[in-house]
Amino acid sequence: MEESLELVSAAAEKVNAFRHRVEQIRILPFPSENPKKLIELHFRIAKRLQVKLNEYYKDLLSATDSDIKHRILGDIKLLVNLVKRLAAELRFIEGAKVERTPWSLVQPVEKLAQKLLPGTRLIVRPQWHYNYGILEVIDTYKKATESFFDIKDKEEVFNGLPENIHILSFPGLERGNVLLHVNFGHEIGHPLVQQYLLKEDQNYLIDIRQEAAEATHETRPIFQILEVEELTKRVSEYRKKALQEILADLISVRLFGLAAVFAIYRISLFSEFFDNISEKSLYPPMRTRLRYCLDAIQWPQYSAALERTVRGLNDFLDVKNAVSSKIAQLQNLVRDKRDEENINKKIATRIAYRSVRKALPSALQFINQRTGDTAWHLNEKTAADVFRLVERLKNKVPPNEFASDKGGMKVGELAAIANAGWFYKLTYLPEIFKVDDPTEYFQEIDIINRLVLRGIEMSDLQREYVVFKGNK
Amino acid sequence: MNRSSELKPEAFRYGFLTSKAARILYEYSSGNATAENLLILDRAQDFVSQILNGEALVSGEKEGLNPSIEALQAFHYGIKALNVMQRLHELKNRQELRDTLSDIQETLNAVKKGLSNGKRMPVKKLRTAADFFNVIADALLTEASEYPSSEMISRV
Numbered sequence: 001m002e003e004s005l006e007l008v009s010a011a012a013e014k015v016n017a018f019r020h021r022v023e024q025i026r027i028l029p030f031p032s033e034n035p036k037k038l039i040e041l042h043f044r045i046a047k048r049l050q051v052k053l054n055e056y057y058k059d060l061l062s063a064t065d066s067d068i069k070h071r072i073l074g075d076i077k078l079l080v081n082l083v084k085r086l087a088a089e090l091r092f093i094e095g096a097k098v099e100r101t102p103w104s105l106v107q108p109v110e111k112l113a114q115k116l117l118p119g120t121r122l123i124v125r126p127q128w129h130y131n132y133g134i135l136e137v138i139d140t141y142k143k144a145t146e147s148f149f150d151i152k153d154k155e156e157v158f159n160g161l162p163e164n165i166h167i168l169s170f171p172g173l174e175r176g177n178v179l180l181h182v183n184f185g186h187e188i189g190h191p192l193v194q195q196y197l198l199k200e201d202q203n204y205l206i207d208i209r210q211e212a213a214e215a216t217h218e219t220r221p222i223f224q225i226l227e228v229e230e231l232t233k234r235v236s237e238y239r240k241k242a243l244q245e246i247l248a249d250l251i252s253v254r255l256f257g258l259a260a261v262f263a264i265y266r267i268s269l270f271s272e273f274f275d276n277i278s279e280k281s282l283y284p285p286m287r288t289r290l291r292y293c294l295d296a297i298q299w300p301q302y303s304a305a306l307e308r309t310v311r312g313l314n315d316f317l318d319v320k321n322a323v324s325s326k327i328a329q330l331q332n333l334v335r336d337k338r339d340e341e342n343i344n345k346k347i348a349t350r351i352a353y354r355s356v357r358k359a360l361p362s363a364l365q366f367i368n369q370r371t372g373d374t375a376w377h378l379n380e381k382t383a384a385d386v387f388r389l390v391e392r393l394k395n396k397v398p399p400n401e402f403a404s405d406k407g408g409m410k411v412g413e414l415a416a417i418a419n420a421g422w423f424y425k426l427t428y429l430p431e432i433f434k435v436d437d438p439t440e441y442f443q444e445i446d447i448i449n450r451l452v453l454r455g456i457e458m459s460d461l462q463r464e465y466v467v468f469k470g471n472k
Numbered sequence: 473m474n475r476s477s478e479l480k481p482e483a484f485r486y487g488f489l490t491s492k493a494a495r496i497l498y499e500y501s502s503g504n505a506t507a508e509n510l511l512i513l514d515r516a517q518d519f520v521s522q523i524l525n526g527e528a529l530v531s532g533e534k535e536g537l538n539p540s541i542e543a544l545q546a547f548h549y550g551i552k553a554l555n556v557m558q559r560l561h562e563l564k565n566r567q568e569l570r571d572t573l574s575d576i577q578e579t580l581n582a583v584k585k586g587l588s589n590g591k592r593m594p595v596k597k598l599r600t601a602a603d604f605f606n607v608i609a610d611a612l613l614t615e616a617s618e619y620p621s622s623e624m625i626s627r628v
Binding site: 065067068070071072074075077078081082085086089140141143144145146147148150151202203205206209210213221222225226228229232233236240 | 479485487488491492494507511527529531540545551560569606609612613
């Protein structure tokens, strides 16, 4: 019994430490409502955890049966595990301070996410880990505590708080690399992909199971079931991860056009899993993902639009050539099919990716429908906008607006500004090994990133001002 | 990522559920029909239904199938538990497996009624159902304490 009571005591210390930490963070200033709401949720959870632990303690004192004691102690250990996880997630809130995030980008990205999925709330924060990522927390906490909190607890904890908050993380090392942050388009695509996966017809599992059964060799009935179960589960995990990543990429391409492809390619350069599937994270090979992205942009149409625009404006041939040359390089890259060979080598991935290919047409239909108004396409008109924004970058002016054909100034769209940044970089910033003095190169990159960031911020303010004026 | 999270919500969700269900079954006595206990037993029944759904999917059944990832996951937990309880080796075919799971579900139903009407429950059946949930709860406690190696699950 003494050991059990010590466990309760240690658990109480942990819950108390968690509550104390939450109270410290609660008084910090935050730039937006979302971190405040999330810390409020943690505070309410911490209070309820203390009450629950007291109840467990009383139950333990009165329990006489060893099985019941075992379960109470199990519940306390699970509660402590929950505290450890929640405490680790406090870093999401602490990291969401203005000075650590490219703040001018946060609002436009959140607006874009809300266009994709109304009601989406974001907390943007840097992470030490080198990657972009997104995860939803409120619904996750609700799910995790579904059978832990009773009905009254749930009301006290979750009432009056948002339905969702997504933590959008970016590599802290790249804070100022706005062009790379086009990858936010991929991340904000994940909640939409999740919605698709939730509504997807699950009958694909029957086909997967059939193929898994044909691939197993066990003959004893019960053990065959075990083998089929394991393979079916593994295949469905590969499939889910592949669809999540490929579809999020395609959403990013819908939102940002070529800029999305260039940003994903930049990330892929250092991927350990360019041609393989990660056994741990199950991520699809980057080469496969790039191939889907390139298919999605329909380059012949884009290329023709660029061609016509260059002719119409009688300028920017160098920009068009630089972009075309980069696309040609990427097309060459995806002609290599090493990734597909690796996928086909293993039974589980072969079945999974066959199922992915089958699912893609209806998944794409869903995505195209849901991104309808938000999608950005490169056509003669938008290409001209991008070129004019490139012109501003050449003159070291933020690319927030440009002279319109009809006279006056036109505010640049987020995707057009991002594409202008990438087009400029591809055209006028030669690779570092081609320059004599790298310092100048780094300075130039820094200037471009800052100009693009400022362009995004100013254009967002200009649009808000138009709405404000319209409402008056 | 749905999406999966660092928190492993499924491990906590089913962990607390199976632990509470086991406790209700171990503590079974009439007059204990609180709304919370009945809700837990309802959810435990749904969970066993999912295990049965998962079994039907994995066994290649064609009729009345309701396939889902959740059912597959529930079946995974269920069959591992029967293995730990040394019950799997005794089963000759899938019908016996389904019978075992259906027995647990019937016990849950009987307990729900028994909590209110004071009817005595067959001890062996009660014990089997309680042990089943107890084993799953222990397995999920282990799963919940395993940290992922990377900081974020869903990423570029």
